Amino acid sequence: MTHSSQSTSQLHDQMIALGDGAKRAQRVVQRSPHAMRQTALKAAAVALRGISVDLLKANAADVAQAREMGKDDAFIDRLALDEGRIEGMAKSLEAIAARPDPLGAIDQSWAREDGMRFERARVPLGVIAVIFESRPNVAADAAGLCLKAGNATILRGGSESRRSVEMILSAMQKGLEQAGLPMEAVNIVPTQDRDAVGELFRMTEHIDLLIPRGGRSLVARVQEESRVPVLGHLMGVNHSYVHASADLEMAKAVVVNAKMRRTGVCGATETLLIDEAVAAKYLPPLVKALSDAQCRVRGDAAAKAICPDIEPASDEDWDTEWLDAVINVRVVDGLDAALAHIDRHGSGHTECIIASDQAAADRFLSEVDAAIVMHNASTQFADGGEFGFGAEIGIATGRLHARGPVGAEHLTSYHYRVRGSGHIRP
Amino acid sequence: MTHSSQSTSQLHDQMIALGDGAKRAQRVVQRSPHAMRQTALKAAAVALRGISVDLLKANAADVAQAREMGKDDAFIDRLALDEGRIEGMAKSLEAIAARPDPLGAIDQSWAREDGMRFERARVPLGVIAVIFESRPNVAADAAGLCLKAGNATILRGGSESRRSVEMILSAMQKGLEQAGLPMEAVNIVPTQDRDAVGELFRMTEHIDLLIPRGGRSLVARVQEESRVPVLGHLMGVNHSYVHASADLEMAKAVVVNAKMRRTGVCGATETLLIDEAVAAKYLPPLVKALSDAQCRVRGDAAAKAICPDIEPASDEDWDTEWLDAVINVRVVDGLDAALAHIDRHGSGHTECIIASDQAAADRFLSEVDAAIVMHNASTQFADGGEFGFGAEIGIATGRLHARGPVGAEHLTSYHYRVRGSGHIRP
Numbered sequence: 001m002t003h004s005s006q007s008t009s010q011l012h013d014q015m016i017a018l019g020d021g022a023k024r025a026q027r028v029v030q031r032s033p034h035a036m037r038q039t040a041l042k043a044a045a046v047a048l049r050g051i052s053v054d055l056l057k058a059n060a061a062d063v064a065q066a067r068e069m070g071k072d073d074a075f076i077d078r079l080a081l082d083e084g085r086i087e088g089m090a091k092s093l094e095a096i097a098a099r100p101d102p103l104g105a106i107d108q109s110w111a112r113e114d115g116m117r118f119e120r121a122r123v124p125l126g127v128i129a130v131i132f133e134s135r136p137n138v139a140a141d142a143a144g145l146c147l148k149a150g151n152a153t154i155l156r157g158g159s160e161s162r163r164s165v166e167m168i169l170s171a172m173q174k175g176l177e178q179a180g181l182p183m184e185a186v187n188i189v190p191t192q193d194r195d196a197v198g199e200l201f202r203m204t205e206h207i208d209l210l211i212p213r214g215g216r217s218l219v220a221r222v223q224e225e226s227r228v229p230v231l232g233h234l235m236g237v238n239h240s241y242v243h244a245s246a247d248l249e250m251a252k253a254v255v256v257n258a259k260m261r262r263t264g265v266c267g268a269t270e271t272l273l274i275d276e277a278v279a280a281k282y283l284p285p286l287v288k289a290l291s292d293a294q295c296r297v298r299g300d301a302a303a304k305a306i307c308p309d310i311e312p313a314s315d316e317d318w319d320t321e322w323l324d325a326v327i328n329v330r331v332v333d334g335l336d337a338a339l340a341h342i343d344r345h346g347s348g349h350t351e352c353i354i355a356s357d358q359a360a361a362d363r364f365l366s367e368v369d370a371a372i373v374m375h376n377a378s379t380q381f382a383d384g385g386e387f388g389f390g391a392e393i394g395i396a397t398g399r400l401h402a403r404g405p406v407g408a409e410h411l412t413s414y415h416y417r418v419r420g421s422g423h424i425r426p
Numbered sequence: 427m428t429h430s431s432q433s434t435s436q437l438h439d440q441m442i443a444l445g446d447g448a449k450r451a452q453r454v455v456q457r458s459p460h461a462m463r464q465t466a467l468k469a470a471a472v473a474l475r476g477i478s479v480d481l482l483k484a485n486a487a488d489v490a491q492a493r494e495m496g497k498d499d500a501f502i503d504r505l506a507l508d509e510g511r512i513e514g515m516a517k518s519l520e521a522i523a524a525r526p527d528p529l530g531a532i533d534q535s536w537a538r539e540d541g542m543r544f545e546r547a548r549v550p551l552g553v554i555a556v557i558f559e560s561r562p563n564v565a566a567d568a569a570g571l572c573l574k575a576g577n578a579t580i581l582r583g584g585s586e587s588r589r590s591v592e593m594i595l596s597a598m599q600k601g602l603e604q605a606g607l608p609m610e611a612v613n614i615v616p617t618q619d620r621d622a623v624g625e626l627f628r629m630t631e632h633i634d635l636l637i638p639r640g641g642r643s644l645v646a647r648v649q650e651e652s653r654v655p656v657l658g659h660l661m662g663v664n665h666s667y668v669h670a671s672a673d674l675e676m677a678k679a680v681v682v683n684a685k686m687r688r689t690g691v692c693g694a695t696e697t698l699l700i701d702e703a704v705a706a707k708y709l710p711p712l713v714k715a716l717s718d719a720q721c722r723v724r725g726d727a728a729a730k731a732i733c734p735d736i737e738p739a740s741d742e743d744w745d746t747e748w749l750d751a752v753i754n755v756r757v758v759d760g761l762d763a764a765l766a767h768i769d770r771h772g773s774g775h776t777e778c779i780i781a782s783d784q785a786a787a788d789r790f791l792s793e794v795d796a797a798i799v800m801h802n803a804s805t806q807f808a809d810g811g812e813f814g815f816g817a818e819i820g821i822a823t824g825r826l827h828a829r830g831p832v833g834a835e836h837l838t839s840y841h842y843r844v845r846g847s848g849h850i851r852p
Contacts, residue, residue, distance in 0.1 A: 399551050
C-alpha cells in the first residue's frame with residue numbers, strides 16, 4: 001500500500017469514527033430533558049468567561065499567524081476576539097438557553113371520525129456539520145443552537161482560527177460535561193487536512209445537514225460537491241425601493257442605514273430603486289445623504305440625468321453584491337417595474353419597500369419572492385438576533401426546509417404520532 | 427459539430443425552454459387566488475371523466491406494449507387503468523380542491539417592543555419535477571397537489587406509460603385553461619431520451635425540488651446524481667412491536683393487516699418484534715394467523731424454539747424490505763431491546779407498538795426516530811389520504827423539509843414579512 005492511499009484510508013477511518021461518536025451522542029441529546037440542555041448552555045457560557053484570558057492568548061496567536069500570511073484587515077477583523085466579543089458569545093449562549101424548548105412541541109393535531117388521533121411533534125434533525133471560515137464566534141453560536149434543538153455538531157473551521165476554535169470547543173464540552181451530557185455532542189474535525197472536507201461531503205450515513213458559513217466560493221463549492229443536504233445562502237443582492245408615496249426623511253434614514261450601517265453583511269442593501277414620479281425631488285437629497293455617509297453612487301441614465309455627478313452603472317452592477325460602500329440607483333416606472341427588477345436581479349435574501357401607501361406595501365410584501373420582505377425598515381435587520389431567535393446559524397435563501405434567519409427551532413424536523421385502539425385499514 | 431453533440435445541445439436547449447416556461451407559469455400560479463386554482467382542479471376532474479374512453483384506449487395500448495416487452499404482472503397492475511381508477515384520480519383532484527388554501531396562511535406572528543412586526547407566511551416552493559415509473563395516477567396526484575400549493579410541475583414518467591400520461595396531462599391543462607391559468611404550469615418532458623433525466627438533475631436555476639416516485643434503484647440514482655434538492659424515500663423496513671401488555675386479539679388483527687393487507691406498499695410491516703415475557707403464549711396464535719393469511723414466517727432462534735415449523739431468519743432479513751408475503755419475527759427482551767432493534771434496522775418510515783401500557787406506548791412514540799410512529803394501529807395507514815391530506819405525492823423518510831406523507835401543504839415554503847415605521851438598526 002502506498003503512503004498516499006494509506007493516509008487517505010486513515011483519514012476516512014478517522015472521520016467515520018468522528019461521525020459514529022457524534023451520532024451516538026446525538027441520540028442521548030435527543031432524549032435529554034430541556035433542563036439538561038439549558039444547563040449545558042449556561043455552563044458553557046460560564047466556562048467561556050472563565051477561559052477568556054487563555055482564549056485571548058490563543059486568538060492573538062491566530063491573529064499573528066494570519067498577519068504573517070498576509071491576510072487583509074477585513075479578515076483580521078473577523079478573526080480577532082476581544083473581551084467584548086467573548087462576552088457577546090457567552091450572552092448569546094445564555095439567550096439560546098432562555099428560549100423555549102424547540103423539541104416535543106405538538107404543532108398540529110387532529111382526529112379521524114373513527115377515533116384515530118394524529119399529532120405532529122418537533123424532533124431534532126440529527127448530526128449537523130458546519131463549515132466556516134475565520135469568525136470564531138460561529139463555533140459557539142452554531143454548537144449552541146444545534147445543542148438547543150437536540151442535534152450533535154461537527155465543526156470545521158478555517159486553519160487560521162484553529163487555536164481559538166479549539167478553546168471555544170473546550171468550553172462547550174465543559175458545559176456538556178457539567179450537565180451530564182456526552183461531550184461528543186460537539187466536535188471539531190481533528191485535522192486541517194483539506195481532504196477532510198471532501199469526506200464530510202460524502203458522510204450521508206452520519207451527517208443529516210451541512211451548513212456552510214462563509215464567502216461565496218465556499219458556499220458554491222459545498223453546494224456543488226456535497227452529497228449531504230446543504231442549507232446555505234449564496235449572496236444577498238438586496239433592494240430598497242422608494243415608492244412614490246414614501247416619506248422623504250424616512251427614506252433617507254432607512255436607505256443610508258440599509259446601505260452603510262455595516263457594508264460587509266449579507267443584509268446590506270446593494271441597489272436603490274426609486275419611482276420616476278418622485279425621482280426629481282427625492283433623488284438629489286438621497287444621493288447627498290449617501291455621499292455624506294461616504295458611499296459611492298452608481299446610477300442608470302435616468303438617475304444620472306437628475307444627479308449628473310454620480311458614476312454610471314454597468315449592466316453587471318445590478319447583479320453585484322458590493323459588500324462595500326457602493327450603491328446602484330435605478331429609476332423605475334412604479335411598483336410593477338420595481339417588482340420586475342427584483343424578480344430579475346434579486347437573490348431571494350431581503351427586499352424592502354419604503355411607502356406610505358398601505359396597499360402598495362401589502363402587494364410588495366405578498367408578491368416579492370425573497371426570504372425576508374420589509375416595509376419601512378432597514379434591510380440590516382435581516383439577522384436572527386434581531387428577529388428574536390437568540391442567535392442564528394446563518395440565513396437561508398433556498399426554499400427548502402428553512403428560509404431566512406436560521407435559529408434553533410429551524411434546526412428541527414417533525415414526525416407524526418398516531419394513536420389508535422386496534423385500528424386496521426380496510 | 428458531430429451529430430451527437432448537436433443533439434445533446436438540442437436536448438439541453440429544449441429542456442431549458444421547458445424550464446423557462448414552467449418558471450414563468452409558476453409566477454402566475456403563485457399570485458393566483460385560491461378560487462382559480464380550485465376551479466382548475468375541479469375542471470381537470472371533469473375533463474378526466476370526459477376523456478375516460480380515450481384514456482382507457484391509450485392505456486390499453488401502453489399495457490399491450492408493456493406485455494410485449496415482457497413486463498411482469500405486478501408491473502402491469504401498476505400501469506393498468508380501469509373506470510374505477512380513473513374515477514379515483516378525478517375524486518382525488520376534487521379532494522385536493524376541497525382542502526384549505528395552503529398559501530398565504532400566517533403560521534407565526536410577533537412584535538418587538540420597538541413596534542416592528544413580524545409575520546411568517548406560507549409561499550410556494552416553485553417548480554417541482556416529479557420522476558416516476560409506471561403508475562399513471564402519479565401524474566394526476568402530483569400535478570394536482572403542486573398546483574394547489576402554487577407550484578408548477580415538470581413530469582417525467584416511464585416510457586411504458588407515455589400514452590396514458592399524455593392523456594392525463596391534457597385533462598390537467600384543460601382545467602388550467604378553463605380557470606384562466608397558464609397551461610405551462612403542468613408539463614411533461616417532451617422526449618423519452620434518457621439524457622433528459624440527467625438534464626433535470628442539473629437544472630438548479632429552473633427546478634426547486636425533485637421528487638422521485640418509484641423503486642429503490644430510481645430513488646438511489648436520483649439521490650446520488652441530482653444537484654437539484656431531492657425529497658424521497660429509499661425504503662420502508664417497518665416494525666410492529668407486540669409489547670408484553672398487548673391484547674392478543676388486537677395484536678393478531680393489527681399485525682395481519684399491517685403485513686398482509688397489501689404486501690407491496692411501503693407502509694407494510696416487514697418485521698414482528700415480540701416481548702419475551704409473552705412470546706410463548708402469543709407467538710403460536712400470531713404465527714397461525716399469519717400462516718392462515720398465506721404469509722411465510724421467518725424467525726430467530728428464540729422464535730423457532732417456540733414455533734419449530736417457521737423458517738430460520740438470516741442476518742440480512744432484518745434489513746430486508748420484502749414487499750411480499752414474508753415476515754421476520756424476533757423475540758426481544760422488553761421495550762429497550764425493541765427500541766435498539768428499530769434504531770439499528772428501521773429505515774425511518776413507519777414503526778408501531780401494540781400495547782395496553784400507556785407509559786410504554788408514550789415512550790415508544792417519543793423515542794422512535796421514524797417519520798410515523800403508531801400505537802395500536804396498522805402500519806398500512808401510512809398514507810397521505812388516510813392522514814386526511816387529500817392525496818400524497820409520496821412519503822419522505824429524510825429529515826429535511828418534510829417528513830412522512832407529503833401533501834399540498836408540505837409543498838410550500840415560508841417567508842418573513844416585516845413591518846416597520848422607519849426603523850433603522852443601531
